[in-house]
Amino acid sequence: MRVTVDVGSAIDVEALTVRRGGRVVLDALSCRIAPGSVTGLLGPSGSGKTTLMRSIVGVQRIAAGTVRVFGLPAGSPELRARTGYMTQSVSIYEDLTVTENVRYFAAVAGAGRAAVARTIGEVGLADAARQLVHTLSGGQRSRASLACALVGDPELLVLDEPTVGQDPLLREELWDMFHSRARAGATVVVSSHVMDEAVRCDRLLLIRDGALLADDTPAGVQAAAGTDDMDAAFLTLIRQAGQEPPGGPERGAGGGADSHKDAVTALAATAAEQRHTRSDTNDTGGRHARREPR
Amino acid sequence: MTPVITPRILAATTARILRQLAHDPRSIAMMVALPAVLMTLLYFMFDGAQPLVSNLLLIMLGMFPFIVMFLITSVAMLRERTSGTLERLMTTPSGKLDLLFGYGISFGTAAAVQGLVAAGCAYWFFSVSTAGAAWLTVLVAILGGLLGMSMGLVSSAFARTEFQAVQMFPIVVIPQSLLCGLFVPRGDMATWLHVISDVMPLTYVVEALQQIGAHAEPSAILWRDAGIVAGCVLLALGVASATLPRRTA
Numbered sequence: 001m002r003v004t005v006d007v008g009s010a011i012d013v014e015a016l017t018v019r020r021g022g023r024v025v026l027d028a029l030s031c032r033i034a035p036g037s038v039t040g041l042l043g044p045s046g047s048g049k050t051t052l053m054r055s056i057v058g059v060q061r062i063a064a065g066t067v068r069v070f071g072l073p074a075g076s077p078e079l080r081a082r083t084g085y086m087t088q089s090v091s092i093y094e095d096l097t098v099t100e101n102v103r104y105f106a107a108v109a110g111a112g113r114a115a116v117a118r119t120i121g122e123v124g125l126a127d128a129a130r131q132l133v134h135t136l137s138g139g140q141r142s143r144a145s146l147a148c149a150l151v152g153d154p155e156l157l158v159l160d161e162p163t164v165g166q167d168p169l170l171r172e173e174l175w176d177m178f179h180s181r182a183r184a185g186a187t188v189v190v191s192s193h194v195m196d197e198a199v200r201c202d203r204l205l206l207i208r209d210g211a212l213l214a215d216d217t218p219a220g221v222q223a224a225a226g227t228d229d230m231d232a233a234f235l236t237l238i239r240q241a242g243q244e245p246p247g248g249p250e251r252g253a254g255g256g257a258d259s260h261k262d263a264v265t266a267l268a269a270t271a272a273e274q275r276h277t278r279s280d281t282n283d284t285g286g287r288h289a290r291r292e293p294r
Numbered sequence: 295m296t297p298v299i300t301p302r303i304l305a306a307t308t309a310r311i312l313r314q315l316a317h318d319p320r321s322i323a324m325m326v327a328l329p330a331v332l333m334t335l336l337y338f339m340f341d342g343a344q345p346l347v348s349n350l351l352l353i354m355l356g357m358f359p360f361i362v363m364f365l366i367t368s369v370a371m372l373r374e375r376t377s378g379t380l381e382r383l384m385t386t387p388s389g390k391l392d393l394l395f396g397y398g399i400s401f402g403t404a405a406a407v408q409g410l411v412a413a414g415c416a417y418w419f420f421s422v423s424t425a426g427a428a429w430l431t432v433l434v435a436i437l438g439g440l441l442g443m444s445m446g447l448v449s450s451a452f453a454r455t456e457f458q459a460v461q462m463f464p465i466v467v468i469p470q471s472l473l474c475g476l477f478v479p480r481g482d483m484a485t486w487l488h489v490i491s492d493v494m495p496l497t498y499v500v501e502a503l504q505q506i507g508a509h510a511e512p513s514a515i516l517w518r519d520a521g522i523v524a525g526c527v528l529l530a531l532g533v534a535s536a537t538l539p540r541r542t543a
Contacts, residue, residue: 020543057385061541075540077387085385091378095317096310107306108386132317148382 010035010156010187011056016065018051018210025051027210028065033189033203038175038182040201041191042234048210049191050088053158056189057085069156081110084154088161088191090141094134098125098144101133102151109152119151122177124170139165146174150181157181157188163197175200195230206234213237299391307388307396311370315404321366325404329358329412330419337420348422352507353476355412355422355431356499359405359439361467365460367401367446371534372459375450384540393538394531397447398440405439406432426506430516434506437523438499442467444530445495451537470496475504495526 011033018026026048033039041049054060055067058075067074070082092101102116120129123143128136133144146162157178163171175197178188182202190201198204199218206213206221214221214237218230225233225240315322333351340347374380374393383393409432416422424431449466453459473483473491480491480501491497502519509516 054381059381059384059541061539061543075385080385081387083385085382087378087382089378091382093310093314093379094377095314100310100313104306104310105386108303108383108388110302110387 008035009033010070011189012066012068013052013055014066014068016052016055016067017063018048018055018060019063020051025210026055029207029210029212030065031205031212031215033187033205035187036182036185037202038178038188038190038200039203039205040198041189041205041207042195042198043193043207043213045193047207049193049207050160051210052207053085053160053189053191056156057083057158079156081152082155084109084149084152084157084159086146086149086159086162090133090145092133092141092145092148095132097130097132098136098147099129101144102147105148106151109154111152115151115153119147122150123147124173139167139170142166143170143174153186155186157186159188159190161191161193163190163192163194171197195234198230206237208238208241213241298389299395300387300389303388303392304395304399307392308399311396311400312403314370315400322404325362325366325408326411328362329354329408330415332358333412333415333420342421344421347420349504349507350476351416351420351422352424352431352503353474353500355409355416355435356438356503357471357474357476357496358412359408359435360442360496360499361471362408363401363405363439363442364446364449364467365442365463366404367397367443368450368453368459368462369446369456371397371447371450372453372456376454380538381542384538390535390538391531394447394534397443398527398531401443402436402440405443406436409435409439424507425510426508426512426516430506430512431503434499434502434520434523437502437520437527438496440527441495441499441523441530444527444534447534448530448537451534470494473497474500476500495523498522498526 009032011031013029013031015028015030016026017024017028029048029052041052043049051060055062056069056074058067058073058079069076069079072079093104096104098120099116102120103113106113106116106119117126117129120126123146125140125143125147128140128144133141136144142162142165146159149157149159159178163174166174178190182188192198198221201218203216204218204221205215213234214224216224221233221237222228222230225236227233227236333354336350336354337347340350374383380393413428413432413435417428445466449462450459453462469490473480473487473494474496475491480488480497483491498519502516502523505513505516505519
C-alpha cells in the first residue's frame with residue numbers, strides 16, 4: 001500500500017499502530033497527505049479517525065510506527081506553532097465569551113489581534129462574539145471551537161468533525177472556507193462520519209476498524225466501487241475487503257496512486273488481511289506491530 | 295527545545311484564568327467574604343475572649359486561603375483536563391509551565407486579595423494583634439493560598455470527575471487542618487502525631503503565623519518556615535507538571 005507521493009507530502013504516516021485499553025485502534029496504518037489539499041478522513045464512529053488525528057497533532061501515545069509532519073516528528077515544538085487542532089468535543093472555555101476564547105488561542109499561537117474578529121466572522125459568529133460560550137447552541141459552540149483552531153492561520157489544520165450539528169448552508173460555507181485555506185497553502189485534514197461530505201474533499205482516506213480501506217480521490221473511490229453514491233461506495237468497498245482472500249493481491253505492489261481501481265482493490269485486500277490477523281491474535285494481547293513489506 | 299516559559303503565552307494564560315474568575319462573581323464573593331463570615335462565627339463562639347480568639351484567628355488566616363485555593367484550583371484544573379482544552383493546549387506552542395504558572399499567578403493574585411481582606415478584618419474588627427508586622431501576616435497568608443493552589447493542581451490528576459475532585463478535600467486538606475496546631479498545640483501531641491504533622495506543609499504556614507504573633511522582629515524560624523512552604527509549592531508545581539503528559543493513551 002505504498003502510495004507513491006514522494007514529492008513533498010505534508011503528513012507521512014508509516015506503519016502506525018495505536019493501542020488503547022488493550023484494543024488495537026490503528027493497525028500498522030500508513031498514508032501520506034499532500035500539502036495544500038483538503039483530505040477527508042471518513043469512516044464509521046470507532047474506526048480510528050480521532051486516534052489518527054491525535055497522532056498527527058502529536059498527543060496520542062503510539063505503540064509503533066512513525067508520524068512525520070512537514071518532515072518533522074509529529075508533536076515537535078516547531079510544529080506546534082504551525083498546527084491548528086479542533087477536537088471532537090468542544091474544547092474551549094465555556095465560562096468565557098467567544099471573543100475571549102479566540103483571543104486567548106490567538107495569543108498562544110502568536111496571532112495578531114486583527115485575526116480574532118476576522119476569524120470569528122469567518123465561522124459566522126460575529127453576532128454572538130460577546131456571548132458566553134455556555135449560552136450558545138451546540139452548532140455555535142462547535143464553530144467557536146473551530147475559530148480557536150483557525151485563528152493562527154496554521155499551515156496544518158486538523159479538524160475532528162467540524163461540520164457536525166451545522167445547518168446545510170453553514171456546512172457549505174465551512175467547506176468553502178476549508179478549500180480557500182487549502183488554496184492559500186494549508187494542509188487541511190477533516191474527519192466526518194457523514195459520507196455525503198466525502199465528495200467535497202480533494203482526497204479521501206476511508207478508515208474502518210483501524211485500517212485504511214481506500215486512499216483516493218472521491219471520483220476514484222466512486223469508480224472503484226462502481227457507484228456515485230458515497231454511502232453505497234463505502235459499503236461496496238467494505239464488502240470487497242471482506243471477500244478478498246487474505247494474501248490475494250500482493251501488498252506493496254500498489255503502483256501509481258492514480259491507478260484507482262487497482263489501488264483500492266489492493267487496499268481493500270490489505271485491510272481484510274489486517275483485520276484477519278487482528279482477530280487471530282487479539283485475545284493473546286501480546287501481538288507485535290507488523291511492518292509493511294518494503 | 296522551545297523555551298520553558300514564553301512571556302507572551304504566560305501573560306495570555308494568566309489573563310484568561312483571571313477573566314474566567316471574573317465571570318464567576320459567586321466564587322469571588324465566596325473567596326473574599328467567606329473568611330470574614332467564618333471569623334465572625336469563631337469570634338462569637340469564644341465570646342471574643344483574648345488572647346484565645348486572637349491566636350485562633352491568626353491560624354485561620356493561613357488556613358482560609360489554603361482551603362479555598364485548593365478547592366478552586368483542583369476543580370478548575372480538572373475542567374481543563376476533562377473539557378479537552380488541556381489536550382488542545384498540548385498541540386499549541388503553550389508549555390506546561392505557561393499553564394501552571396498562569397494558574398499560580400492568577401490564583402496567587404486572588405489569594406492576595408483574599409489575604410488582605412481577611413487580615414484586614416482580623417486586625418480591625420476582631421482585635422487580632424501580632425507582635426510582628428501585619429504585612430508579614432498577609433505574606434504568609436498568600437503563601438498558604440499558593441500552597442493550596444499547587445496541591446490542588448496535583449490532586450486534580452487523581453480525579454476523573456468534579457465529584458472525585460471534591461473528594462480529594464477530606465484526604466488532602468482535613469488531616470493537615472487537624473494536625474497543623476489549630477486544635478491541639480503541636481507541642482502537646484503524641485510523638486507519632488507530631489511526626490506526621492512535621493511532614494505536612496500546612497503546619498509550616500501555621501507555625502510561621504505563630505512566629506509573627508510572638509516576635510516583633512521576623513524570626514529565623516519564620517523565614518525557615520516560609521522557605522519550606524515555598525519549596526513545597528515549587529515541588530508540587532513540578533509534580534503537577536509531570537501529571538501533564540503531552541501524549542496520552
